[in-house]
Amino acid sequence: MKWNSPLIPLAHWPPPPAHPGSDRAHRIRDPISRGAAGEMTRCVSFTAFRDRCYDHTFYAAGLRPTNTVLGDGATVHFWAPRSPNPARPPLLLIHGFGANAKWQWAGYLRPLLRSGFDLYVPDLLFFGGSEAPGPDRSETYQARCLAAAMEVAGVRRFGVVGVSYGGFVAYRMAAMFPEAVERAVLICAGVCIEERDLAAGLFVVNNPDDAASILLPQRPDKLRQLVRLSFCNPPRIMPSCCFRDYIQVMCTDYVTEKTELINTLIKDRKLSDLPKIMQPTLIIWGEQDKIFPLELGHRLQRHLQENSQLVVIKNAGHAVNLEKSKELCEHIQAFFLSFSPYSHKDQMSYGTRWKVIVRFAGLSMRRLASKLPLLLQKKTWINQANMSLPRTSRSNIYA
8 A cells, every 4th residue: 555645654753742632541541630520530430430441351352552653643543453463354443423442342352353353443533542633634534544554553455344434434445545445344324425415304403513513412411312313222211420421531522623523524525526436345224323314325335336235234223333233243244254245146145144154153062062071981081091001001002
């Protein structure tokens, strides 16, 4: 891959200038920098505690955090394998709007690692530990920064999975770097959205400012509205105290920059300007998505035509990655592990194929378990026979 010169990583590039609200993770861990409010957050914040637990989850999965400083001063924080294995296919997981990468992908680490992937989980710019001093707020810039970070990590070819806004970035990566991105999974990613769709009433809001007020909640009522829009079956009890804690820890950093991300995403957007990616693409959508309606999924499939497949997951909303994580993970595994990514009339669907694999593996394990007592008995008999022989002739029994 060849990068534009401003983004070529420099070994001795100075750290980016201090930015108000930067390094959220360190501010959670260091209450002195936040005063009494920080001390209280550290002592009683369930959100901060859970964020710390996710750190341990990633460490336990064999991943390590790293920061890549690019040539223009942007810093990309991501989790990478502690010991990369060239024999394992690399998979890039890109989160959407919300807390950070850990909160959206923690539940996928174990099953994807068991399937044989090397996982790379970055924070997008202005989320988690990633930041940029420049004014560019486009998903194109996000894609270029992630591609440069993967280049620094020594990963030349990889698959990519993007959720919601992360799907916008994944799509741009596939379009800009076809030699790097092998396949793409886009989950509830409304990349085919047009600015006129807001005025046409396709969404629950009709302008970017209203969208930002929901996607970047600063009050418990706005966060409650976001949860109800994102989940097909939202929790019945949503205490305001828990929401305030979550907002304080996760939603108060880079609000201006994130608002600009939303405005840039929608402004003057036209389907006719969207490039057509050539990689095999799996589109996954929650049937009851109220953030990006299912119509956008069908629109994207029509745009990509035969190079894509649309999978609709029932009883799921926009947060399908949280509501139906097991089913979603099965689709991801089958798509990347199967030789042919497409389902034809004479082929099994991804989900069915994966269930057959699991069933076959379970049958093999049961057969092995049924023979285990006989193997143990044989081993016991050999040990007893060996002990009864003179020391000089014990080795002959294995001849």
